[in-house]
Every structure is written in structure tokens, then in C-alpha cells.
Amino acid sequence: MVAKKRLNKSTDRYVIIPNNFDLAGETESTQFLKSLNTRAAKRRPLYKMTRRAVASDVGEFKVIDSVDLSEAALVEMTSDQAHELAHHYPSLRVVKEVRLRPLRTLPLAAGITQPKLPKANPINTLTVTVVSKGTGRPVPNTELIIIFNAKTGQGITNKWTDAQGQMTTPLPNALNAINSIIAVPKAGYWPGEIAAIVVNQAGNTQVTVEVIPIGPKHKDGLDIIGPKGKNRGAGVRIAIIDTGADQFEGLDATIGKNTTGVDAVDKWEDTGVGHGTHVAGIIRRIAPDAELFIYRVFGGKDETAGEVAISKAIRDAVDNNCDLINLSLGQATEALSISRETRRARQLGTVCVAAAGNDYMSSVLYPARSSHMLAVSACGAIDSWPVGSSTGRYVAKAPAPIQKVFFGTFSNVGNELDFIAPGVGIISWVSKTEKGVMDGTSMACPVITAKIAGLLSTNQALMAADRDQQRSDDIIKLAFVNAKAFGFGAEFEGSGFIT
Template identity: 35%
Template sequence: MANFILLPATQTQTNEDTNPKVKNFLTTVLEPAVKSESLKLSARMPAKQEKKISVKVLDSIQEDGAKLVQLSDDELADFRFSYPGFRIIKEKFYKKAIIYHEAIEKKAKKSQVNNKLQITVTDKAGNPLKDIYIVAFTDFANRLGDSGTTTAKGKVTLALKGKRIQRMYVYPEHSYWGYYRASFTAAASLHIALTSIDINYKDVLRYFYPTASWPSIPASIRVGIIDTGVGPHKDLVVSGGMNCVKDEDPKDFKDNGEGHGTHVAGIIGASGGVHGVAAGVEIFSYRVFPVGKSASNFYIMKAINQAILDKCDLINMSLGEEGEDEGIISYIKQAYNAGVLCFCANGNDDRGKVNFPASYSLSVAVSAMGRKKTFPASVVETSSIKAPYGKDKANFIADFSNIGPETDVTAPGVGIISTFPDDRYAIMDGTSMACPAATGMAARLLSAAPEILAMPRTQARADEMLKYLSVRIRSLGFKPTFEGKGMLLSE
């Protein structure tokens, strides 16, 4: 059995032009089955070969909209011919566009291990730090080494082949900067003291956007954040949203605990301890990531649909995957036709091709850039510096950022300080961070164009929003495949 999405042939919901049989099938046959057992539908076959198709309806986007159903591969063709008028799209899953922790792929054989390295991690005052992930590579090209997480005493022991370490990464989840060191010989023990996050530190986001000195924008702009959920955090006010994950409470749209969506939201609209680019916007949270899992294209479609219903002006999607997706394309197109712009992260595959949905022409695709000396020495972010450099040689496109002709703009995405659940702060890297920087700046700029925001919610409104933003983009001196047209700036 596999999961598929059923969409009307030309729309995301039925309308007056829809085949009445399709509308009837969605609303009177499939919709009541959302919370029931599998249906047995008749297949169109010669009378002597009568057959039933087993269909289980798992979820729905409005009663006359897309349905997530379960069908066997063997019965898919029978369903397609028996119930024409639908697009049948396979369920697909999307990852967050954040830089994940480096990980080993293999350990040395026990007979080859000749170095037990004990590492102690503390803060600058010497207090031990627990749950800090550390990975050390003795052969980075082949991802050979060892990794572990510190105990309550701040200690972890790694079993390594040799004392020469090519790369070491130290990853705290929140509250501290990470640590990076390359090409060194380790003794039997090593002490690492991590630097606490200073929320007044000028990271690359605040270098280009002096957010602490900017006034709040009028609260007439709504930004939908399709992610892991948002908050709770004292610097964030969430105006509404929906949990779009199947079998979860639709009203529980706070962060699922991973922190990604809260970090994204802080970049856009935090106010208090840290300041987002567009403090004062109305934030709407749409959770699409189950805990520890990827996001279904159906959940993302459901989130876009709800953002349109909630009259969001901009949508932020810091997620992606390879290949196009007909279902998500349909809903991004619907958003554009409703006067809503979707900003999407390019992805983080080490200068690979731009991921979908950023690669779709009606999305605004965002790459990630960084700037030297906007993060402390010896932190993980130093490993992201890579040519080419901009007109200002301190600026660079992050080594992890995907690039390509689909890129529309670039934005700060290396070493970004933002909010983390339960009133904490964290450093994150990725086009996941660059995307909300661009979304937030778009919101700030559009707040000065009330005549555009007041337009009827049609394609013409989205067109005018893009035109207005386009003249406020400045090139940083990279090729278009790296930066698109450049960076959104206030001057």
C-alpha cells in the first residue's frame, strides 16, 4: 500500500466548472470517509470481472479539496480509469533546509583504534555542559572517525585511529556558539570552552540589517511560516496558524521541539531580546513536520491552503527536496493567484542544484551568504567560508548553499542568532535562515507600500509586490547563479 494525493484535474478545490461527478465524489463519498475505515469502490470492468478497489481516506484539505488516500500499487490503474477527473500524485517528503550536524559513516576496527581521546566541554567559567554533540574525523573524505554526546559532567570519550585529527566539530543545540578545529594532533585529553551567545552580537544578519534600531512595522502584514511550528518564546507573538500534521491537534501549532520553526520566526519577527527584520508583522505558524520526521507534500499543500484562507501576504518555506511536485506547484500557483508570495530556501547540498519548491518559477528562491568576522574565531561557521567573494571581499556565498539559474535573491544565512523554544537563543546556519531574512525584509519593504497591500487578492497584487521589491534589490557582486538579482536592502 502507498499514499497518494487526489486533486481535481485543473483546480485545488472544486468550482462551478468542475465535473459534477468529481465534486460529488470528493464531498459525498470521500469526505465522510476521512475518519472511517477503508472504502470499497467499484472498478469499471466487464460485468463478469466485477472488482472492488480498497481505498482508505487519511486526510482532507477542505471538504471539496485534495484528499490523501491509501491505495495499493496494483489497484492504482483500476482507480485511474474508474474515477477519471483527478490528478493522482504520490506522497513525497521534504527536509528542513538547515545544515545538519556532520556525521561519521564508519568507525575504525577495534584492532585499529589506538587513541582514546577524552574531551571535556565547559562554558568559559568552567561549568560542564551536557548534551553537546562532538564528531572528530581522522579521515574526513571517507567520513571515518568517532562521535558522541557529553555527559552531565561535560565529558565524552572518542575511540580513534591515530592522534591526527583532520576535522573536529562541536555542536551545542542552543545557548552557545559551536566549535571547529582542523588539522591538529590530539593528546589523551582535550578541554573545549564554548562561548555563550551574546544577543547583542553583530552577526551577518545584523551587519546588513541593523534590526535593533529599526522601528516596528505596521501590523498589517501577515507572514505564514510553514515549518516545525513556532514558540513558545517571549520575543515572539503568534497570531494564528494550524497544525497540518495528520492525527495531531490542528490547534497545536507551537514548535514540535526541534526549534527550527522558532528560529525562522525570530529572524522574521522577533522583538525583545533579539530583533527580527520585520518586528511588528503578524506571524502565522503552520506546523508540517512531525517530531523527528520529514514533512509530507500533503501537509505542505494543506499549510499553503490555510495561509491563503488566513489572508497571509507572504509565506516562508525553509524546506526542500530534489525534483518537482505537481501538488505543491498547484498550491503555490493558487497562492500567487491570491496575491501571496512564497519565499523558498535553495537547499544545502554544497553548491548543488536549487531544490524544489525554490526551483519553481512562481517561488522566490533564496541562497545563503555570509561575511567574515561576523562570527567568533574557531566556531563551526568558519568552515563555511568559500570563494567566490563579492565586491566586498569579506562577503561570500556559503559553501553549503545550493546555487543555479533559478536563484532570485541571496540573504544572510551563516551564524544567525535567533529565538529557540522556551525563551532560549540559538545559532543556526543554512538557506533555512537566509530565506526568512529575505521574507522579513520583503515584509518590511512592503509595509511602506499600503496601496499595493490594499489591492484585491489576485495575481495582479502578487505581480505588483514583486515589481516593487525588484527595484530594492542590490547586487553584492556575485554571479546571478549565486545571488540572483542580489540582496533586498532598505536603501
Template identity: 35%
Template structure:
């Protein structure tokens, strides 16, 4: 049996949808499948309908209702009815689509990498990791060694003494790539493209300095005053948000341990001291966890649709989507399940801000390219990262004008037609909150997106008349116009930065 998402022709109650689905298994004649709007599967009537079966007969007749979104009537079903998708009275069926977080590297998927301490024995190539702050060993850090000959990559984790042993018998490596991921250990990690390393080399990791040095986020968008963003509710549809000493204004689902949603929330509304707060520290965060599995890092369109609908019902003004289509080969491809939720949000006066994606200059990913969403690309600031920080892999030769320290992030997507970029935000080497009352850097349009979400929240807080408008398309348009009212361009051109960055 395959799973599909059923979309009723009109917004319906859960009971109405179940009634419509019961008709599917009651049809007594062969169905003629026809292409339905927006990629769904429909069929032509007339048909002969037997008396309605009782609900518990649905499964035995080949259709099982798994869950109904009460606000929209969108339904997750499992079916064995023959055909590419079953036909339904009063609606269409659509495929289940997978989404991933729009973070630009693999660290989120390997935060809990175990069983990879590497081989034992002095003959194996090793390095030692130390903190530059106190000289202590750094344990449980993921390190990758890329060898020039053959392009082989070896990955292992540092032990309690900070030693990383790779599966390579060699006294030294030449012209190798070395990457030590930051994880949640309070350091910047390490990245070198061409390193000559004798076995036993000591690699010093720069600690995260929360007292003085600005990262790219605080360089471009210094945190607002304590009340900045007050009165604005932001829905974060992500991996959940962990309890954190600097995230007092959070309700909803807790982090699944991935850490991505906690990082996003801190960018929007963190209350960190010494200049390491979020863009709108007075905003209220409402968390909706859709990335439940830290191993796969995948969320389905049905769960994201459900979360957006719930965020609207809960009174969120802005919704942050730091996520993207997992496989997105067509710049015009549409996921009707998520499109419907975004359109419903706009009709009820809610603004959706979405990450443009991290496909290294490809077109804008879905859902950021939806006409009712604001698509955000990423830039960075080179002085905001230590000389050997892991996140320096995000640097590019595409430099700002007039500030040559600004760069368009190497990973960021662009607004190639028919897609477009609306805004640009800091997304390279951004330090924010992570589980365990800690801070860590991450890179991606996942980070640029909440930076602009926070900036919009800050502007909305200063414009209470817009917040007080009825929840309809007019309020959505007013919010959107406000987001574009005060922008700064960085010299990357409209294809890369749209109108620029909110200031």
C-alpha cells in the same frame, strides 16, 4: 494499499470531490490508462457506471478517502486499485512526495540524541567541553570525531561533567576533524578540520553574545524599529513555532520540538533586545506545522499544500517555505500538488518565498524554482562567527566584491538553467530564537529565506496601498515588484545571488 493525492480538474468542495472519487470504484469496465497532464494518471472514457455506491463502500471497493482540503478539493486517498495510480472522473492522481527542512546540517535531526554517551573507562579517547563564558562544563552536546585513517567518524554526547568519550582506544588523535554541534545550549559549538588532540583535551566553546557582537543577519539586515512590519501577516509553514519570550506576535501551531520553525520565526519577527531582533519585529506570524516528526524531519506534499491553502484563507500576505524536495534529481521536475497550492496563492494575491536548497552548488530545489515563488540563496559574513564556531564549515573561497568578508555559503544552491535565483540573504551562522526562550545559531537557505521574507514584510508595511489591493494576481505582482525595487549586489553574479539582497 498505496497513498496518492487526488487533484480535481477544477477547485471543488470536499463533497464534490468525494462524489467524483465514488465514481472511481463504481466503474464497471476495464480502464485504459493514459498519461495525464503534469505527471498525473488519467484514463479514457467511455465507461459504464453503475449506480453510485454509498460512502462506506469506498474502502471495501479499494479506495479510502483520508482527508480533503476544503479550499482546493485536493484529497489524500489510500487505494488498492490495480495500476500505477487509480483513474478518476474529473481529476488526476499524483504521488505523495516527501520534503525536508532546508537547514544545511544534521543538528536538527539529532537535537534529542540519547543513549550515546560513549563507552566508560579511562582508556577510551575523550575530550572535555567547557563554556568560555564561565568555565562551566557543557553537557548534552553532540560531538563528532573524524579520523584521518580510514575516514571513520565517531559520535557521542557529553555527560553532566562535560566529558565526551568516543569508542576509540587511543592516547591521542592526529589530523582529525572535530565538530561540536551548538544545539540549544547557548554556545557556538566548535569546528576544526585538522586537529592534533591528546585524550582529555579541553575544548572551550564560545557563548552566544546577545549584547554586542553582530552575526551575519544583523550585519546585513539590522532589525527594524518596533513597528516595522506592522499590518503584515506572514505564514510560516514549518515545524511549528514555540512559545518564546521574544516572539509575542505568533499564532497557530506550536513547535514539534525540532526548533527549526521557531528559528525561522525569530529571523522574520523576533523582538529580541540589544540588536538581536528580527528583520520585521512588528509583523504577525501565523504558524502551520507540517514537520511533525522530530525523528524523520519529513513533511509530505499533501500537508504542505493544505497549510498553504489555509494560510491564504487565514489572510496571510506572505508565506515562508524553508523546505525542499527530499530527492530532487531533475531541475525540471515538478510536484503538481505543491505547484497548485503556490499558483492558487498567487491568484489570491499572496507571495511565496522559498529556500533555494543546500546541495552545494546544485540547481535550485523545488518549490523555490516555481515561477510564482521567490528563490533565495545564502551568503555569510565571516567576522560574525567566532574563530572556532561550528558554523564556520559554511565558509567558502567565493568572496564578495568589494567586501571580502562576505562569502557565498558553501552549501547554497545556484540558479543553473533552467532554474534561477531571485534574491540572496544571510544564511550562515544566523542566531535566532529556539524553544526554551533560548537562542542558537543555524545555517542554511532555511535561514536566508526568512531574512528576505522579513525584508519583504518590512517593505509591505511601508506600502499600505499594496496591502489594500484586492487579493488577486495583480496584488501578487505588485508585491513581487516591490521585493525587487531596492537591492544590493555582493559581487557573486546573477547565477548565485539573482538581483541581490533587499536593503
């Protein structure tokens, strides 16, 4: 008796992508994708996608979303169905959905592993109180990174202070000392740090971390390295594809759109993390007259964004004649639907700028890694933060600082890099009314985007050129001509910083 094949019944999200761009000669495969996306479009109400099962040669599966009639579709199916579908329609790729994260960094957080903590009746606990230096006022909504041992990488992350500026957590029973505690407020303050904490073996260890308020006239690394120029970006359209943006003073977005498929299309304000707002604020500092198009691709409290939501935003930005697209997000795996849309953008005269990633000098992430993108690493200015801030952790020793400019330790490196920009200790808006400090190639990326906007706005011939590959090539040439290297080397800074 032959045993029946055991099928995998669990489902996952897959992206169905055509293998080519030219659909003049349609195949059974491309006709199937079109029919799939037609049905998806008909079922798409004003606010969100519905997940309705569709029948096919590989059985029933659910369609979630689509980029365009002849482009990528997002579906929910089993791995067996995905495998069979790819064989049944050879002109299509069926791959698991890639999700991208914002490229803001936190001190050592990415490399920390958390040991098992006692769930009930812990012997030792830790209470951290974060207060404002000078006033002692409690600082709520502060993210804490607790490093037990810097060499082994053990510690605790994803902890936040409450309304009283406090956080309490159990500690491993055998722990005698804590290497350091880093406090990163969302708004109003510089990050702070204390080191060498002895654990109270009798019960609770109480620690207070002081954080320094952001001075209203403080000059950060962007003020020192790349002050605002005369070219304000008038007439240039910039798309910001991110966590959304809150309506801070001076934002004045031309268009806002939510492409997640899970929220209302007009719900484009920031998800609450402040990342997209911070990026938009940086662009406004340098190119205050540019037209901003805000795309929110993160749903609800999601920490990652799906590639189809991002692909839809890129396509919409290109169709709205955006000149530049800022992508301060990334992932180690290439998202094929995003690569298709960014290639299409280049062919239609739009230049995409992406953050290199914050994996401490690891390889450049996608989409920045793609050859048709501009990839940006991060630098900083020595002493551009107040004494007592933990920001100094990001000063790289190799390559060594050159005059007052240093390479950011967290920044990824590689031959794919095109430019470098200030991304350490950058002050910008994080909500409608508050400013905060963030670090990352996420912060460096919009600097370059805005600098290119300034150059483009003064080149009327290029602004009026046909929207084709030559136009995007010429925009990139213009950026390279105006870049100057600091001297770190191409694998760290590409052609340097746009002056």
C-alpha cells in the same frame, strides 16, 4: 496452466491530486475525489485523523487526510492499487507522498557516510566532552559531527552529548586518526571544532571541545549586512510553515495551528529542534510589528514533514489573508500538492518565499525551484563570528568574497534564485528562553520575507488592493525594485539583497 499475477501487498502513502483547477465540468474522476475527501472530513475529529478503510473500484484502502474537498487526498494503499487507480480515474494523479526537511545545515553532515562500527567489545572507543570556553562547564544537548577522513567522506553523525556534556562511541578497528570533530550546541554557544586527533590504539581516545558562549551584544551577519530598517511590517500578515515556534519574548503570534493530523490542532509549539522558533525570531528582528501565523507541519519527533500537512497550512494561511508565506524547507522532488497550493496563493494575492537548499552549490530545491515562488540563497559577513568558532568553514572561495560579504559554501545555486540574504552564523531564539546559532538558507529565507513585509507595510495602496494575481505580482515587483546585487552573479544571488 497460467501463473497468477503476484500482487504487492505492502502499503505506502500516496497523494491523489486532480490534474486541473477548473472543476466546473465535473468528471467521474473529480466526483470520486470529492466523495473521498467528504468521507475523510466526516471522520476527522478535533485532534487527529483516523485511518478508516474505504471501498473502491481498486479494492479497499485507507484515507489519512485531505487538503480540501476538491483537492489532494492522502491515502495508504499498495503500489498495485495506486497504479490501477490512476488508470481508472484519468483526471487524477496518484503519486507517492513527498516529505520535506528543514533547511538548516550542519558542517559536512549531509555528505558523511558512516562505516560499520563494532557492536560488541570494540577495540577502540572515542569519548568527546564539550565544555564552555573559560568556565569549563559541560555543555549538554550538543550535536557532534565526527569526520574520519574529509576526502573519503567517512565519519559519524547524529551523536549528541548527554547531561554531563559527554558522548562515547565505538571506532572502526583500523582507524588511526580523526580528521576533525565539530560540536554544534543547540543553544547558548557558537559551534566549535578540533582537528587532527590521534586515535589511542590502547583503548579509549578522550577529546575535549571548547565552545564559545554567545555574547549578549554580539553583532552577527544579519546585524552587519541587513540591520533592522525603519519599516516594521505593521499590518502585514506572515505565515511561518515550519516545526512550530515556542513562545519566546516578543513572538505574539496571531494564530497557531498544527496541520499534521497526528497532533492536536492547537499544539503548534516547536517540536524541540528549535528550527521554526529560530525562523520566527529572525522575522521578529526585522519586522517586529508584523502579524505572525505559526503553522506546525512536523509531527512529534519527525525529521521531515508530509506534503499534505504543508499544503493544508498554505491553504489555511491564504484563507486567513496572509500576505507572505515563509517556507524554510525543501526537497529535490517536486511535491505536486504543494505546487498547486502555492500557485493558488499567487492567484489570491499571497507571495511565497522559500529557501534554496543547502547541498553545497547543487540545484535549487523544491518548492523554491518552482517559477511561482521566490527563492533565496545564503551569504554571510566576514569575521561576524568569534575566533575559534567553526562557522568560518562556510566562506566560499568561488565566488570570492566582495568587501566583507561572502557567499555561503552550502547554499544551492541556479537561475531560479531571486534573492540572497544573511544565513551564516545567525543568532535567534531556539526555545522560550534560549538563543542559538544556526546556518542555512532556512535562516536567509525569513530575512527576505521580513524585508518584503517592511516594504509592503508602507505601501497602503498595495495593502488594500484586491487579493488577486496582480497584487502578488506587484508585491514581487516592489521587492525587486528595492534589491541590490552584491556582485556574485545572478545564479548565486538572483537580484541581490533587499535593502
